[in-house]
Every structure is written in C-alpha cells, then in structure tokens.
Amino acid sequence: MNRFFLVGMVLLPVAVRAQATPGYSSQSAVVERATEADAIGRPSPADASAHSRFLSSQPHMAGTPAQARTRDYVINQMKSWGLETEVRSYSVWMPHPLSTRVWRIAPDPIELDLKEGPVAEDTTSSAFPQVMAFNGYGAAGDVSGEVVYVNYGLIEDYAQLDSMGVSVKGKIAIARYGRSYRGIKAREAEKHGAAGLLIYSDPADDGYMRGDVYPKGPMRPSQGIQRGSVMNPNGDPSTPGYPSTANARRIPVGQMEIPRIPVLPISYGNAAELLRGLSGKSIPQPWQGGLSFRYHVGPGPVQARLAVATDASTNPYKTIWDTFGIIRGSEFPNEIVMIGGHRDAWGPGAADNVSGTISVLEAAHAIADQAKAGKRPKRTIIFATWDAEEWGLLGSTEFVEEDSLRLSKSAVAYLNQDDVAQGPNFNSGGSPSLRALLRDVAREVPDPSHEGSVYEVWRKRANLAADSLEPQMGDPGGGSDFAGFYNHLGIPILDWGFGGPGGVYHSAYDSYHWMSKFGDPNFEFHATNGRIAAAALLRIANAEILPYDYVEYARTMKRFASQAEQSISDKHWKVSAGELSKSIDKLETAAMAFAAARDRALGARLSPQSAQQVNATLLGVERQLTRPQGLVTRPWFRNLIYAADENNGYSTMVLPSIGEAIRAGDEGMVGREIADLVGRFDAATRALQMATGLLQKS
Numbered sequence: 001m002n003r004f005f006l007v008g009m010v011l012l013p014v015a016v017r018a019q020a021t022p023g024y025s026s027q028s029a030v031v032e033r034a035t036e037a038d039a040i041g042r043p044s045p046a047d048a049s050a051h052s053r054f055l056s057s058q059p060h061m062a063g064t065p066a067q068a069r070t071r072d073y074v075i076n077q078m079k080s081w082g083l084e085t086e087v088r089s090y091s092v093w094m095p096h097p098l099s100t101r102v103w104r105i106a107p108d109p110i111e112l113d114l115k116e117g118p119v120a121e122d123t124t125s126s127a128f129p130q131v132m133a134f135n136g137y138g139a140a141g142d143v144s145g146e147v148v149y150v151n152y153g154l155i156e157d158y159a160q161l162d163s164m165g166v167s168v169k170g171k172i173a174i175a176r177y178g179r180s181y182r183g184i185k186a187r188e189a190e191k192h193g194a195a196g197l198l199i200y201s202d203p204a205d206d207g208y209m210r211g212d213v214y215p216k217g218p219m220r221p222s223q224g225i226q227r228g229s230v231m232n233p234n235g236d237p238s239t240p241g242y243p244s245t246a247n248a249r250r251i252p253v254g255q256m257e258i259p260r261i262p263v264l265p266i267s268y269g270n271a272a273e274l275l276r277g278l279s280g281k282s283i284p285q286p287w288q289g290g291l292s293f294r295y296h297v298g299p300g301p302v303q304a305r306l307a308v309a310t311d312a313s314t315n316p317y318k319t320i321w322d323t324f325g326i327i328r329g330s331e332f333p334n335e336i337v338m339i340g341g342h343r344d345a346w347g348p349g350a351a352d353n354v355s356g357t358i359s360v361l362e363a364a365h366a367i368a369d370q371a372k373a374g375k376r377p378k379r380t381i382i383f384a385t386w387d388a389e390e391w392g393l394l395g396s397t398e399f400v401e402e403d404s405l406r407l408s409k410s411a412v413a414y415l416n417q418d419d420v421a422q423g424p425n426f427n428s429g430g431s432p433s434l435r436a437l438l439r440d441v442a443r444e445v446p447d448p449s450h451e452g453s454v455y456e457v458w459r460k461r462a463n464l465a466a467d468s469l470e471p472q473m474g475d476p477g478g479g480s481d482f483a484g485f486y487n488h489l490g491i492p493i494l495d496w497g498f499g500g501p502g503g504v505y506h507s508a509y510d511s512y513h514w515m516s517k518f519g520d521p522n523f524e525f526h527a528t529n530g531r532i533a534a535a536a537l538l539r540i541a542n543a544e545i546l547p548y549d550y551v552e553y554a555r556t557m558k559r560f561a562s563q564a565e566q567s568i569s570d571k572h573w574k575v576s577a578g579e580l581s582k583s584i585d586k587l588e589t590a591a592m593a594f595a596a597a598r599d600r601a602l603g604a605r606l607s608p609q610s611a612q613q614v615n616a617t618l619l620g621v622e623r624q625l626t627r628p629q630g631l632v633t634r635p636w637f638r639n640l641i642y643a644a645d646e647n648n649g650y651s652t653m654v655l656p657s658i659g660e661a662i663r664a665g666d667e668g669m670v671g672r673e674i675a676d677l678v679g680r681f682d683a684a685t686r687a688l689q690m691a692t693g694l695l696q697k698s
C-alpha cells in the first residue's frame, strides 16, 4: 500500500546539532559509530536476492497455504541466526473470492477475460494459479446496469456528475485508480447508489503513457490488474478496536464497516471495452484518460454485469500469522525498538512486500551476528513480519491492539518497511522527533550509485534551494503497518525506501523477474535498506538518553499551527489558533533546554539508573498528543498530530482534530478542539521539562 503522501515541499532549517550523536556521550558515540559501521557492512545483495527468489516464488495472499510457507521461511532464517522467535496467529474475518466475472451485456455481449496473461520470460506469471482479480472486502453479488464513467470516483467527481445531471443510481460505475485510496472510491460509489463498481488502471496514470510496458519496460501492460482492499478502517472488521484473539466477541457482518456493493478491479485493456462505446455528456477535459478514444460519462448505452462469489457465508474466517525475532537488550531489556514489514502480497510480491521483508531479515541477520559475537544492543530489538497488511493492516493492527499496554509503556520507536526497493530514489518519512536520526544514519550508508552516501545522493536529487535546507520527509498518514503504532498509540515511527518507475503494483507481474530486470537488478537497494535499518535500530537501541529531537518536532508543529490559523482566518471566524501557537512555543523552549541538558549530562557521565528514569519520562512526551477517545470521525485514530484524510485515505491531514472541525464548518468545535490540543501540548511540555529536571539533578 502507499506509505507517505508528500504534501508540497517541506523545507526545514538544518537543526542545531550541538552533540554530533544526540543521546550519546562523546566516548560512547565513538563505540556506537564503530558498531553501526560493522552492522552496515554485513547485509549482502546476494543474500537479498536469495531471499527474494524464495519469497516471491509463489503468489502468497493472506489466508493461503503459501503464507504458511513464507512464515516458516522467515522463522527458520531467524532461528538459524540465533534469534529467539515467536509466531502469533489471529483468526480474522477475511472472505476469499470463489469466482469473479465481468461482462459487457450490451452492445455486442462479451465476457471480459480478467486474467493477467502469462509473460513467457516471467515464469511466476504462469507457474502458479494467479490470485483472482478481486478487491478485498468487496461484497458478493451479481449486478448489472448501464455504465457510468466517474473519473477517479472522488467526492468532487460525483459533485461534477451531479452538476451534469448524471446519476450512478442503480448503474455500474467505472472509476480509474489514483488520487485516493480505493476504499474511498467504493464508499463514494455506494453512497451515490451505484449497483456495482469497477476500478481500472488508466494508461495515463499507470500504463503506456508513463513508459514502455512489461515485459519490454517496467510499466503496467494492458492486461495488468491492481488488486487491493476496499475496506476503510484498519484491522479485522469483526473486532473493531480490540484484538482478534481466540474467544474475542465478533460483531455481525451487518455491523462491519465494509462495502455493501460488489467491486472489481479490471485492466485498461478491459476498461476500453466498456468505455469506448459510452455516449452522453461531453466530459470535463481533465477527465480524459490515456485510451485512444474520446471519453464520455454515459450512462450507457454500454451495459455491464459483474458477478462476485465469495466464501463469506461458508468459510469467512482465516488464520493469519505475524512473526517475531527478538534480541533481548543488555541494559534496558524492557524498552523496545521494533522494525516490521508485511509478508503478504496479492501476487508474487517481489516489490510489495518481499522487498520490505528482506530489509527486516537483513537487519536481523546483521544484529544477530553482532550479538553472537558478544555485542548485544542495550535495548530489546524486535524484528516483525506482518500478515494481511494488504487487506487493511490486519496483522499489525491486531498485534498492536493485543499488546497495547506493553507497547504504550515500553516501545521507543517503530520502523516500517513497505515496498522499499524498486528504483534509485530514496524517500522517507516519519515522526519529526526521529527525522534527524534517519538523516544522520543515511550519512553513514553508501548509496549504491557510488556517488556518495545515501544522504548525499538524496540531497543532490532534492535540488535544494539553499545549503541550510534539508530534503523533505513525509508525514505519517496511513496506508501501512505503522498506523497501529503511530495513529493508534502515538509511538514515534520512521519509514524509508527507494522508489522508481513501475507499474506492477498489486499485479501478478510484481515478480522476481520484474525486480531483477527493472526494479533492483543487483539487489543493492535491498541490501542498502537493510544497512539503514540495522544502523537506525542500533542508534535508537544503544542511546544512553533516547535520541528524540523535540526541537525539530516543535518547529514542525509551529508550521502546522500557522496553517491551521490560516484556514481559520479564511473562514472569518472569531476563534483563533493563537493559544496553540503559544503552547507550541513553550514546547520549543522546553525542547531546547532538554537538548542542552542532555548533552551536558552525557558529558558528565550519567548513571544508568538516572538514564532509565529520564528515558521513561521521555516515552511519555509524544504519547501526550494522543487522545484516548480518538478523532470524532474515527475513535481508533488517537494521535492528534497526523491522520490519513478520511476523504482520501492516502493523503495526510495534519492536526486532524482541528482540521476535521474546520472542514465540518463547526466554529464551536474548532474552538473546543484547539483548547483540547493546547492542553495536550502543555502536557507534553511538562513531560519534557520533567526529563530536563531529572537530567539536571543527576
């Protein structure tokens, strides 16, 4: 799934770096840098390629025997490196398709072939049965009607159709992928009364308009299909907000937040068969896609039928497996640093997400070898692989819900790896408190281009306007396994990877062959992710005082507060975000005082007992910015700094409690939400001041 949505250019001044390695005394920093350099040297492209060959050798959708095979592979690898391991299974409501069919019933009736045809040179495209063309959590049903083209199926697209006098009521809507999460497309089609929804990849967005298509190039061919979930909430829909453990109460299907209409993904080859014959109103120019005819919205005269049969009434519950490899910390075993990537896929999944799984494996291997040689990290490190991410972050969500107390109390950071090696372009994101750390680790790791460090190549490509600026990093919204950690519990996160041109997302062609021909032919980007992962984990796990950067955090928040102020003044309301800015100013002052006290205390040799007290207090800082009752629109989303936009699914809303109140046009609620957030920022400031006080006493 999508990781981060980069909103415009985010330009940050280079943070004031008093201590070269925040959280370390100068002596321990020397040892740490050597430990990291050793770990960075360990991951190997050859190992990464071997893992990829095995893990992408079969389609491995969640709930299938092929997923038991990837579980065993990961566990056996980790055991062989001497890691303690654990498998957690959950029984989740996850109907699989039994048959999916689409017809054009008028004019000239034909049944569309939904298979992604075999590619001779790509053996996985024919060696195993493909995962059927379907959208996870779409409803079963057999519906037909006139076809209506709804562009991207966004809220504004339906408003446009309304203004044209065109309705999808009782009709088959056809939307193109892009600009929003597909679950939002399903929700809007259903809301507007469509009988069924087809979602296709338009060649203008994802196909030949972007480059040569597979197997000649990396882009999506005419028979390529983007599968994917159309459920909007995170986690098992039968246990909303609580874990799917053995005796968990299950809500009835009628209460689950899932689509009630059939939804199917189709290729642009098939979409052309439906779109070509549409007549009706002339489209707004931006609605024209890349197929070789003029698009119309209909309705009709083309009519379509779609039929979806699932095992929802016979066998809807499936077992999923999360895997864990564990290295117990030598000094602070109760403080946990985690890394995870999802292990399930819609096809062979070489990019999404065998690549992320390999990053987790390579980091685990490197740090396990160090531990075997007697160099154990100070904090406990957990290497996770998640199941059923593709259906709606099920594996990570159920785990986080099951272990929320332990994680809230002891998780220092969660690092996520999803779809991380399909080209040369480094991108990253995460909590502003950890961004400086990732930038610094990226300085230590050589870029596969041999043109400097990952950081240097990243900077060069970012083409920054001034030396004082840093390359942009994304804000955590939603769409991958960090959501449970970040959005639900407020645990700081990081995420990174290498992107490039590609059009095999959620397709049968996301294969070892595609990867070794286009994405990462030498598997060097795979290995580089593992190097970054190992170094970042160690940097966090070995710090004497946790290396959060609350100065960058507060400065980022200041920007968001002034954006909120601007949106409010655009409304000509009486409420103001002035108090919010003031409370963030206090946080910034406290953050600077903390950074100085941390450096001083580390210079003067801090006892492990005081360090432990300071660290426990620090864990409370960002947690203050979560609210137990969550957002008004979605109680599961407790973090009030970032959330996925509920009308888009992929893009990020900053300060969402205030943002949603502004969008609702409710001035009173905006005022209440500002006051609520001010109280929480003040609590974060107090936690930080308490940590500073402890450092000064020590």
Ligand SMILES: [Zn+2]
Pocket (backbone or CB within 6 Å): 001, 342, 352, 353, 389, 418, 419
């Ligand atoms: Zn993914």
